[in-house]
Amino acid sequence: MVDLKVWKKKKKKVSFLCYFLKYCLFVCNLLFTALGLVVLGLGMWGLITKESFAQEKIGSIGTDPMLILVSLGLVLTTLCLSGCVGAIRENYCLLKLFSTMVLVLVTAQILAAILAYSLQDQVGNYLRSGMLAAMARYQDDLDLRFITDEIQSNLQCCGADNYHDWEINIYYNCSAPGVLACGVPATCCVDPLENGTVWNSQCGVGAQQLDEFTAQSVIFLGGCLGGISRWIEQHEGLIGTVSIVLHASNCKEAKCCQSLNRYVPYTFVVL
Incomplete structure (x- = not known):
């Protein structure tokens, strides 16, 4: 008899769908993690090259366009890395975090589009x-x-x-x-x-x-x-199509992540 009591969720039978979801999420997020690192690297390279961290320039760093690349790369890398590691390691918490962050991102994009349209x-x-x-x-x-x-x-x-x-x-x-x-x-x-x-x-x-x-x-x-x-007026059809495809792919990825989570065993530790 041990002092540490461990409760484990009964593991479901692993199917072809589980493997498909797992490696599909892993490959997609691995590619976007690499893309995020490239964007982050370009942003940091731009800031360092222009000596934006120098004492006399640090005050105006907030208006530097390279900061957009740094922020975008950081968010993309963090988000996709959690999905990548969560998928390959079958980590319930990371997958849950990833799907939640994707849904929050989709919601923020929709709200931003509504605000941009209403506050033209x-x-x-x-x-x-x-x-x-x-x-x-x-x-x-x-x-x-x-x-x-x-x-x-x-x-x-x-x-x-x-x-x-x-x-x-x-x-x-x-x-x-x-x-x-x-x-x-x-x-x-x-x-x-x-x-x-x-x-x-x-x-x-x-x-x-x-x-x-x-x-x-x-x-x-x-x-x-x-x-x-x-x-924008000339390309509104293309912009709308791309936006719908991006939102649909994000929602599908979050759904796949939630589906994979049903196959992932996790441990609840009671001290």
Whole structure:
């Protein structure tokens, strides 16, 4: 007779379905764990490369876009690792934690979509503030510069609302002493390539001084907020389909995890 009393759940007969659920969950979560580690590594590499942890820069780390990658990678790695280990080790607690976290994540995504739809004006204001902040730090942060350039070149736009928004940048401000004064970045230009081969980084110089009729042949006049809205409207079917597929796959994964849990023996310890 022992002092430690152990109660074990009667183990069900293991079937093909149990093995299928177990290794399916393991492989899927292993892949996403690796993806999460890559995203986390890229984020940390970006922060370290830019010396964002230095004393003089630590105050603005909250606005660093690399922090988004770090947060996303950390959440993805933690979530998928619990599902991966829980599946291969048949750990009841980890599987329960994983399925609960997935359901919470799905609920949060649905609530975020509802809030974004019902608070469209506020979301637009947040996007405007974020883009203006990125434009103000255009020369100082390579990541923000890359993101801004990609948005402007792909959506064929300039600034948040219009090309005059570049006045917010100290280098493109019309009162600035440099050659960039009253200009816009080359990604605002209609044709930034000379003869189709050479990138002309000075094509937007002095563009803010031009009237709209003259400027329209040199740069894109429309702002990127309007471009983003048009892009969403043009691809709303694809966005909706992808969202539904993601939600359905998350729910299915949580359901599979709960189904696997019915086959997993666990121990309840009474001291």
